[in-house]
Amino acid sequence: MEKQAVVVEKLTYDYPGSEETPDVQVFEGLDLQIESGSFVAVLGHNGCGKSTLAKHFNAILLPTGGTVHVYGMDTADEGKLIDIRRTVGMVFQNPDNQIVSNVVEEDVAFAPENLGVDPKEIRRRVDEALQQVGMTRYREHAPHMLSGGQKQRIAIAGVIAMRPKCIVLDEPTAMLDPQGRREVLSTISQLNKQNDMTVILITHHMPEAVLADRVIVMSDGGIIADGTPEQVFTQVELLQSVGLTVPETTMLMHELSKEGFDLPLDALSVDQCAQAIYDFIHAP
């Protein structure tokens, strides 16, 4: 078992321009490693390069310079393409663009069918995947009748039915209502905890990143912060300087600290935050 799920070395990437427009350089010598089995959130404002990076993780884009390896496979190695796509699954923003069939369970079976998996095995995987995303009772429903959060969970089921080692989700909750967001986030978190799947969650909502083991903050094609959610979210001014809104709990603690109250900035959940304020008030 490879220790690193993703190893990015000196990655350079330019989108080719046209006669009238110049090339767009997104990365210039980016280095990054993501450990197998970890849950990593990648944050950053619009246009900083999150999607471009994600597309390098399963060879949708290939480096202009430098290398990207996933589970030891060089993404530029054409002979490994099928293996790479099977190892790293992708979920995108718009659930409607990811639905390919009129029946939920057929939709989930689509990718493993394309991989030539044995029909009995497909049955088993589809049942398991639907169960994992909590959608078993909708197996015979029409996907277009479902809510956004349910559709997105079906898209996730389709990816996990391929049994990838790593799942990359590019703003999977961006088009969902709060209920749909919660459903999808709890599904993602479970995949990591129960299945030991490497999860890379791209988002520009900081509160979603609290669930991760590690948070990477990007700005203009570079990494400006990298650590546990506590380590990263306490850098309130840095985050605000790149246009990110910190979680409300962190903001509250930050504002109170600025007023001279000695409170911990890393109380991220509402409960932790309330407890910290309680303890402060009741301190001898």
Ligand SMILES: Nc1ncnc2c1ncn2[C@@H]1O[C@H](COP(=O)(O)OP(=O)(O)OP(=O)(O)O)[C@@H](O)[C@H]1O
């Ligand atoms: N196909 C393309 N051709 C040219 N430039 C592109 C292309 N796709 C993205 N870009 C540019 O590359 C840079 C990085 O874009 P990218 O989509 O990776 O950012 P992002 O962080 O995913 O943004 P968002 O939060 O809006 O999804 C931006 O400046 C963008 O305009």
Ligand SMILES: [Mg+2]
């Ligand atoms: Mg994007």
